[in-house]
Amino acid sequence: MLLHIPALLTADELAHCRETLKNAQWTDGRETAGAQSAKAKNNLQLPRDSQACLELGQLVLRALGRNALFNSAVLPYRVSPPLFNRYENGMSFGAHVDNAIRGILSGGIHTRIRTDVSSTLFFSDPDEYDGGELTIHANGNEQTIKLPAGDMILYPTTVLHSVTPVTGGSRLAAFFWSQSMIAEESRRQIMFDLDMQVTSLRERLGDADSAVLSLTNIYHNMMRQWCAL
Ligand SMILES: O=C(O)CCC(=O)C(=O)O
Numbered sequence: 154m155l156l157h158i159p160a161l162l163t164a165d166e167l168a169h170c171r172e173t174l175k176n177a178q179w180t181d182g183r184e185t186a187g188a189q190s191a192k193a194k195n196n197l198q199l200p201r202d203s204q205a206c207l208e209l210g211q212l213v214l215r216a217l218g219r220n221a222l223f224n225s226a227v228l229p230y231r232v233s234p235p236l237f238n239r240y241e242n243g244m245s246f247g248a249h250v251d252n253a254i255r256g257i258l259s260g261g262i263h264t265r266i267r268t269d270v271s272s273t274l275f276f277s278d279p280d281e282y283d284g285g286e287l288t289i290h291a292n293g294n295e296q297t298i299k300l301p302a303g304d305m306i307l308y309p310t311t312v313l314h315s316v317t318p319v320t321g322g323s324r325l326a327a328f329f330w331s332q333s334m335i336a337e338e339s340r341r342q343i344m345f346d347l348d349m350q351v352t353s354l355r356e357r358l359g360d361a362d363s364a365v366l367s368l369t370n371i372y373h374n375m376m377r378q379w380c381a382l
């Protein structure tokens with residue numbers, strides 16, 4: 154499933170991120186890539202321990218925490234610390250695979266997450282750069298994505314993907330991975346669809362309606378069956 158999450162950031166948060174990114178120090182993005190994807194990767198990133206990366210990462214994680222769509226679609230168990238990239242002057246990221254497992258530092262402890270869902274959060278508006286489409290390669294098809302600043306796309310980490318060359322202007326984004334409480338994508342999709350329908354029914358019928366209560370019960374019982382904690 155590809156899911157567009159509009160306006161993850163408030164206008165103030167977006168302006169703050171853009172200002173911070175404008176003044177930040179950037180390094181070669183290959184530093185955080187695996188040996189194979191490093192060959193396809195040509196972009197800039199904020200060093201992961203830099204003040205700007207840590208501060209904006211916290212801002213992005215707070216925005217995720219309050220976003221109902223993200224939480225319903227991803228059912229996040231752990232989220233990797235957000236990273237920030239920039240493409241300009243023809244930079245691109247050829248078709249590649251993201252590692253299934255990533256080491257992260259969580260509360261001072263080294264741990265690992267399984268990457269189930271990838272996210273790209275855009276900080277540049279589409280008219281600020283040429284090219285730079287995030288391209289999802291799945292089932293012989295290619296889908297291209299370029300969203301307004303402050304919006305985010307979710308896609309399964311299971312698919313090959315690329316970023317086409319940025320031939321004018323500059324493309325700024327955050328990217329990170331989530332481990333879902335439900336590893337299997339089709340099950341995660343069913344939970345999302347069910348949650349969306351229950352939410353719609355709650356609005357129409359109220360929380361005390363017996364069908365609403367019963368469907369909510371079913372949702373939680375399915376979670377118990379399928380979640381892998
Ligand atoms: O910049 C993007 O939209 C995606 C970045 C990416 O695929 C990666 O860093 O692995």
Ligand SMILES: [Fe+2]
Binds near residue numbers: 251314
């Ligand atoms: Fe990637």
